[in-house]
Amino acid sequence: MGMTIAEKIIAAAAGVDSVKPGDIHTVKLDRLMSNDGTTHLTVDMYNNKLKNPHIADAKKLVFIVDHNVPSDSPKTAASQKKMRDFARENHIDFWEGKGVCHQVMIENYVRPGELIFGADSHTCSYGALGAFGTGVGCTDFLYGMVTGTSWVLVPESVKFNLVGKLPEGVYARDLILTIIGEIGANGCNYQAMEFTGEGAKTLSISDRMALCNMAVEAGAKTGIFEADEKAMEYLKEHGREPKAVFHSDPDAVYAREYTFDLSKVRPVVAKPDFVDNVVPAEETCGIPINEAFLGSCNNGRIEDLRVGAEIIKGKKVAEGVRFLVVPASQTIYRQALKEGLLDIFMDAGAIVMNPNCSVCWGSCQGVIGENEVLISTGTRNFKGRAGHPSSKVYLGSAATVTASAIAGKIALASEVK
Numbered sequence: 001m002g003m004t005i006a007e008k009i010i011a012a013a014a015g016v017d018s019v020k021p022g023d024i025h026t027v028k029l030d031r032l033m034s035n036d037g038t039t040h041l042t043v044d045m046y047n048n049k050l051k052n053p054h055i056a057d058a059k060k061l062v063f064i065v066d067h068n069v070p071s072d073s074p075k076t077a078a079s080q081k082k083m084r085d086f087a088r089e090n091h092i093d094f095w096e097g098k099g100v101c102h103q104v105m106i107e108n109y110v111r112p113g114e115l116i117f118g119a120d121s122h123t124c125s126y127g128a129l130g131a132f133g134t135g136v137g138c139t140d141f142l143y144g145m146v147t148g149t150s151w152v153l154v155p156e157s158v159k160f161n162l163v164g165k166l167p168e169g170v171y172a173r174d175l176i177l178t179i180i181g182e183i184g185a186n187g188c189n190y191q192a193m194e195f196t197g198e199g200a201k202t203l204s205i206s207d208r209m210a211l212c213n214m215a216v217e218a219g220a221k222t223g224i225f226e227a228d229e230k231a232m233e234y235l236k237e238h239g240r241e242p243k244a245v246f247h248s249d250p251d252a253v254y255a256r257e258y259t260f261d262l263s264k265v266r267p268v269v270a271k272p273d274f275v276d277n278v279v280p281a282e283e284t285c286g287i288p289i290n291e292a293f294l295g296s297c298n299n300g301r302i303e304d305l306r307v308g309a310e311i312i313k314g315k316k317v318a319e320g321v322r323f324l325v326v327p328a329s330q331t332i333y334r335q336a337l338k339e340g341l342l343d344i345f346m347d348a349g350a351i352v353m354n355p356n357c358s359v360c361w362g363s364c365q366g367v368i369g370e371n372e373v374l375i376s377t378g379t380r381n382f383k384g385r386a387g388h389p390s391s392k393v394y395l396g397s398a399a400t401v402t403a404s405a406i407a408g409k410i411a412l413a414s415e416v417k
């Protein structure tokens with residue numbers, strides 16, 4: 001029986017010829033990533049619960065401080081110190097303030113064909129480069145750290161056949177929100193969302209990241225693209241070689257197949273308090289906002305900043321509105337600086353922040369108050385995600401977020417021209 005890319009990666013990690021959905025395999029992990037959301041808990045378990053604490057292979061571990069950076073309280077400072085000290089003592093790659101973990105991973109580590117566990121739900125982003133990334137809790141992370149292995153229940157794959165090309169002014173962000181709106185927040189529970197077809201080839205690595213990153217918002221175990229020429233080019237630019245390049249077999253079995261015509265996608269917005277509460281952006285136009293956020297591992301890349309800068313150039317952020325612009329990594333920050341994008345944002349009255357999760361995580365920067373409204377390029381709009389339980393989060397593309405910052409209410413880019 002043929003296998004999908006996801007199945008082939010698991011088979012290789014398990015050292016077997018073939019796997020099928022429902023099998024449970026012990027797998028060798030290529031890499032493990034953990035951030036300041038939970039690493040202190042892992043370190044506590046490591047120090048207090050294990051009889052013989054040791055690390056299988058420190059070279060496979062990456063610790064990244066990105067959620068609350070710079071730290072915002074004595075409590076986070078203490079957790080981060082624990083993480084920092086542990087990384088130093090155990091020779092673990094450590095990043096702090098360099099960017100959102102998934103962006104740092106894609107820029108510096110991820111290789112096609114790898115199996116990567118991250119103590120963060122959006123680890124599924126790594127499928128943009130043809131790797132199988134998935135989120136685990138810190139107990140599973142600890143097991144992987146100590147043994148270098150873990151177990152995987154092979155997921156079914158679901159095929160998303162993409163045809164056509166996204167129209168001008170419509171983005172991968174609109175596409176993934178459209179997909180999630182259609183299939184629902186449980187639409188691909190514990191399945192691998194494989195994005196394929198001619199339309200997939202038209203998408204940049206940044207677009208592919210935006211798609212795979214939000215696979216977990218449809219309940220998926222991972223999101224994945226085949227590593228094609230674009231992925232190889234990205235790897236080359238970043239000085240890396242693939243581990244293995246897998247293609248799905250023509251007779252691979254899928255639980256379901258969907259076709260999405262990219263040319264028919266339009267700007268959409270996910271209304272509070274669920275990511276699948278997706279409507280045409282027009283339906284939300286006019287809703288007053290207090291804050292707009294352009295950033296996160298979903299939409300804080302240079303491509304997104306370019307979209308925002310082009311819209312806001314020569315214009316001003318609406319009075320009384322905070323517009324937070326947060327490049328997803330320092331590399332992106334420097335590039336935006338070089339291209340003059342940060343000047344454009346600052347001239348317009350935006351607040352440009354250091355690379356971090358910012359208000360996507362909602363505990364460090366830009367936290368919103370009672371009954372306030374945020375329009376965001378972050379990943380989630382759950383109740384209280386960005387601050388006060390009565391506050392509301394709308395999710396839209398970089399274009400919609402920037403246009404809304406200018407208008408002071410949810411708006412389409414075409415309205416602020």
Ligand SMILES: CC(C)[C@H](C(=O)O)[C@@H](O)C(=O)O
Pocket residue numbers: 037038067119120121122135361379
């Ligand atoms: C802090 C972390 C564990 C969490 C996640 O798992 O995704 C966060 O990144 C999020 O986006 O909600």
Ligand code: SF4
Pocket residue numbers: 067100101102120122296297298356357360361378379
């Ligand atoms: S940017 Fe948002 S989704 Fe991404 S890791 Fe940070 S909090 Fe999670």
